[in-house]
Amino acid sequence: MSCMRLSSHPLPAIAFTAVFSAAMLLASPATVSAQEDRGAESEKGGIGSRLSVSGSFRPVYTWIETRSREGGRSRDHALNARLQLRAEYEIARQVTFRTRLAGRASTNQDELRFELKDHTPPDGSYPPGTVTFDEFDLSWRVRPDLTVVAGRFQARFGLAGFIPKGMDRYYGSNLAIAHTDGVWIRWDVNPRWRLHLVGNHNGRLGSTHAARAPLAFDEPGARVGGLVVLEHREQEGLWVQREVSVSVLPKSIERDGTIRSYTAATTRLMMRLPWRCRLFEYWIGGEAGYVPVAPTPASAGMAVEESRTLMGPSAVAWQVAAYANGISDRHRIGVLYGQAEPQWLVSNSFRPNNTLSEIRYRFTVSSQLNFEARYRIRTDLFRPEGAAYSRQDRDLYARFTWRL
Numbered sequence: 001m002s003c004m005r006l007s008s009h010p011l012p013a014i015a016f017t018a019v020f021s022a023a024m025l026l027a028s029p030a031t032v033s034a035q036e037d038r039g040a041e042s043e044k045g046g047i048g049s050r051l052s053v054s055g056s057f058r059p060v061y062t063w064i065e066t067r068s069r070e071g072g073r074s075r076d077h078a079l080n081a082r083l084q085l086r087a088e089y090e091i092a093r094q095v096t097f098r099t100r101l102a103g104r105a106s107t108n109q110d111e112l113r114f115e116l117k118d119h120t121p122p123d124g125s126y127p128p129g130t131v132t133f134d135e136f137d138l139s140w141r142v143r144p145d146l147t148v149v150a151g152r153f154q155a156r157f158g159l160a161g162f163i164p165k166g167m168d169r170y171y172g173s174n175l176a177i178a179h180t181d182g183v184w185i186r187w188d189v190n191p192r193w194r195l196h197l198v199g200n201h202n203g204r205l206g207s208t209h210a211a212r213a214p215l216a217f218d219e220p221g222a223r224v225g226g227l228v229v230l231e232h233r234e235q236e237g238l239w240v241q242r243e244v245s246v247s248v249l250p251k252s253i254e255r256d257g258t259i260r261s262y263t264a265a266t267t268r269l270m271m272r273l274p275w276r277c278r279l280f281e282y283w284i285g286g287e288a289g290y291v292p293v294a295p296t297p298a299s300a301g302m303a304v305e306e307s308r309t310l311m312g313p314s315a316v317a318w319q320v321a322a323y324a325n326g327i328s329d330r331h332r333i334g335v336l337y338g339q340a341e342p343q344w345l346v347s348n349s350f351r352p353n354n355t356l357s358e359i360r361y362r363f364t365v366s367s368q369l370n371f372e373a374r375y376r377i378r379t380d381l382f383r384p385e386g387a388a389y390s391r392q393d394r395d396l397y398a399r400f401t402w403r404l
Helices: 012-027 029-040
Strands: 051-067 073-092 095-106 132-145 146-153 182-189 192-202 224-232 240-256 258-277 281-290 313-326 331-340 352-363 369-380 392-403
Touching: 240 281, 258 352
Parallel strands: none
Antiparallel strands: 051 073, 051 392, 073 095, 095 132, 132 146, 146 182, 182 192, 192 224, 224 240, 240 258, 258 281, 281 313, 313 331, 331 352, 352 369, 369 392
16 A cells, blocks of 8 residues: 555546536525525534435455466455445535545555546446545435436446346446446436436546446547436336336447447346245346447457357347345345346446356345355356457355445
């Protein structure tokens, strides 16, 4: 841990959205009224009554064994940890400022550094030894069914269940640190359905979520991306989750000599099986994603052999999961399997050209503390040309999560 530094990269997204939010708030009669109401209540409660502090601490032991594409084997293990500290301040009755400091540590890290960037690394997470703000936003509840969030926030959408993974815009799982910079509108269209509209800023060197090579954002038209999600809000009965989303990264790929947009459509379904066995509640579901125009596998750094199932210029990714929940009210077990083709470039949970198999167990010690153990196998979906073997990683972890 040899240095502390501030990244030289600017933060245009935070600056823009902070100014935008301030203008919205000052221009809103409802906000002015709320501020007056808050002033009238100031005698009853001071700063302490409007400020809340929370957080989590997660220590993790990890072991991994890798077989390389040349056939060599290696093993490694590490102690890791992630600390998150959040503060929320109620500026007015419908307006909240929120910030969160997040840091990762590992026995394998070289240094400790503080960074503020306008993008995250391509795999969708800051590396070990990093401390940053992964939340810094204003939330304005315009009316009961409409909320606007602006700044740096956590807009992530994954498959339901305690093995949280997603094909697009899901990050921050396990030890990862990531964020979205931009504006997020949440609108309850009716009592059953909610619409999410996210406009995100992309830095010249990357996006603020997983965006793997050859995605590039040096074109002026690539600075802003978008996400639309329609989700079913009722979680009783048969359906636990029903969602569909479309994500667009404009002018971010090259295909056949033309700069194109990378558009990913995903759908997520999780159902509660209509039968029980003692205290078990069973869930089963999956997610599927489709990119109609994607870069070639070779341009994604993965020249694969001809015996592949790629659908022309497109890319496909999918996952299925099953859970047994509620064993003695404290124990859960789940299994998950998924695949991502070489040109699937927007997932933090799945590496391109990978299959993933996982089994996970959770023991809820209390409302503040839980323990999880995971065993996972990841392999190449297609063996790259010239490789003697498909790469395989086998890893396990044991971790505690303590909510402060």
